[in-house]
Amino acid sequence: xxxxxSSEVRAPLRGENASQTGPRLDxxxxxxxxxxxxxxxxxxxxxxxxxxxxxLDIPEWRVLATLGFRNQACSAQYIAHCTRTHKSTISRxxxxxxxxxLVERVENKDDRREFTLRMTRKGRALYERLIPRLLxxxxxxxxxxxxxxxxxxxxLLGKIESSLGLVRTNERADEGECY
Amino acid sequence: xxxxxSSEVRAPLRGENASQTGPRLDxxxxxxxxxxxxxxxxxxxxxxxxxxxxxLDIPEWRVLATLGFRNQACSAQYIAHCTRTHKSTISRxxxxxxxxxLVERVENKDDRREFTLRMTRKGRALYERLIPRLLxxxxxxxxxxxxxxxxxxxxLLGKIESSLGLVRTNERADEGECY
DNA sequence: CTATGATAGTCGCATCTGCAACTATCTAAA
DNA sequence: TTTAGATAGTTGCAGATGCGACTATCATAG
Numbered sequence: 001x002x003x004x005x006s007s008e009v010r011a012p013l014r015g016e017n018a019s020q021t022g023p024r025l026d027x028x029x030x031x032x033x034x035x036x037x038x039x040x041x042x043x044x045x046x047x048x049x050x051x052x053x054x055x056l057d058i059p060e061w062r063v064l065a066t067l068g069f070r071n072q073a074c075s076a077q078y079i080a081h082c083t084r085t086h087k088s089t090i091s092r093x094x095x096x097x098x099x100x101x102l103v104e105r106v107e108n109k110d111d112r113r114e115f116t117l118r119m120t121r122k123g124r125a126l127y128e129r130l131i132p133r134l135l136x137x138x139x140x141x142x143x144x145x146x147x148x149x150x151x152x153x154x155x156l157l158g159k160i161e162s163s164l165g166l167v168r169t170n171e172r173a174d175e176g177e178c179y
Numbered sequence: 180x181x182x183x184x185s186s187e188v189r190a191p192l193r194g195e196n197a198s199q200t201g202p203r204l205d206x207x208x209x210x211x212x213x214x215x216x217x218x219x220x221x222x223x224x225x226x227x228x229x230x231x232x233x234x235l236d237i238p239e240w241r242v243l244a245t246l247g248f249r250n251q252a253c254s255a256q257y258i259a260h261c262t263r264t265h266k267s268t269i270s271r272x273x274x275x276x277x278x279x280x281l282v283e284r285v286e287n288k289d290d291r292r293e294f295t296l297r298m299t300r301k302g303r304a305l306y307e308r309l310i311p312r313l314l315x316x317x318x319x320x321x322x323x324x325x326x327x328x329x330x331x332x333x334x335l336l337g338k339i340e341s342s343l344g345l346v347r348t349n350e351r352a353d354e355g356e357c358y
Numbered sequence: 359c360t361a362t363g364a365t366a367g368t369c370g371c372a373t374c375t376g377c378a379a380c381t382a383t384c385t386a387a388a
Numbered sequence: 389t390t391t392a393g394a395t396a397g398t399t400g401c402a403g404a405t406g407c408g409a410c411t412a413t414c415a416t417a418g
Binding site: 057059085086088089092111112113114 | 403404405406407408412413414
Binding site for chain 2: 022023024025026027028029030031032033034035036037038039040041042043045046058062065066068069071082083084128131132134135137138141142143144145149152153154156157159160161162163164166167
């Protein structure tokens with residue numbers, strides 16, 4: 001039976017409030033809290049790149065990242081699914097990106113409900129400049145781990161993601177399915 | 180469900196878009212994105228406990244968790260520091276908790292700017308009921324990892340937290356410093 | 359063909375939360 | 389003592405975002 005890495009009892013119990021009987025929860029050892037805090041901190045560290053420098057917020061960056069990596073046009077709905085972002089958030093991000101002429105869209109003749117999104121040349125240029133900076137930032141953050149620890153960490157993250165149903169189930173990443 | 184791209188409709192990708200030369204960034208392998216997504220998913224999984232069942236939001240839960248674990252009265256500022264939550268957010272959470280009579284505060288005679296916060300008996304009762312549920316949820320989520328993997332994961336998280344300055348630097352947890 | 363239901367995308371609304379200004383209070387230095 | 393600066397906490401405001409309603413379109417069953 002795997003032991004949960006939490007709720008160690010080492011808190012001060014001095015004072016009059018000794019009525020505590022049940023299990024304790026140390027926020028600093030509670031994985032959900034730690035993940036929230038860490039994600040927020042890492043995002044803040046990256047925002048200097050995509051936000052301050054290029055005026056992108058997180059949803060906008062996710063749209064560009066999806067279009068850029070797949071190197072292929074796709075719909076807003078697809079981006080929403082892949083990035084687990086609400087479709088209204090993606091819709092607003094796309095609107096903003098179109099206003100800045102970083103992304104363009106064309107009607108899909110086969111299904112006139114949806115639009116096919118593509119980066120413009122200008123968007124592609126911004127993307128190409130941004131990516132190295134973000135990858136460098138990520139490397140800097142992960143530098144506190146050894147190479148083996150980094151792969152271990154990625155593997156453990158993957159296992160948790162899988163068990164929560166967060167990842168695509170197959171490896172046909174060049175096809176449409178993302179999960 | 181993204182459809183197979185109909186190549187006749189939109190511009191060819193390999194031909195024109197082959198201008199891609201720089202490094203690619205796979206969002207699904209990008210740690211900052213993965214942390215964000217995972218944290219959001221884990222929070223959503225827990226919210227059924229503290230939100231739906233007890234009507235607490237995350238900041239309120241953090242206030243209770245801090246008061247409950249330390250089992251000792253402390254100021255709002257202290258909670259804000261410890262949980263890395265903005266003081267205005269904590270202020271509103273405390274107001275809500277006082278309205279529900281889950282928390283009370285008394286003036287600090289030594290420093291009349293700050294208030295000393297304490298859980299009420301009612302707040303303590305809610306806390307004691309909530310904690311086991313949250314710990315169980317955490318265990319469920321981490322159950323996809325073996326015991327060793329769980330401790331490894333916690334250790335790696337800790338290393339990243341340390342390098343980002345997210346953890347308290349000493350172990351005088353019974354004193355005021357939390358990081 | 360028509361009707362029913364599903365899906366893509368947009369938008370209004372409500373909520374949340376960070377920022378910054380503000381009050382009150384404490385500290386320290388002139 | 390007086391004054392300037394720092395700190396605890398509150399609140400107005402604005403930006404971000406999830407939810408749900410809405411339109412338009414597609415798919416399928418009858």
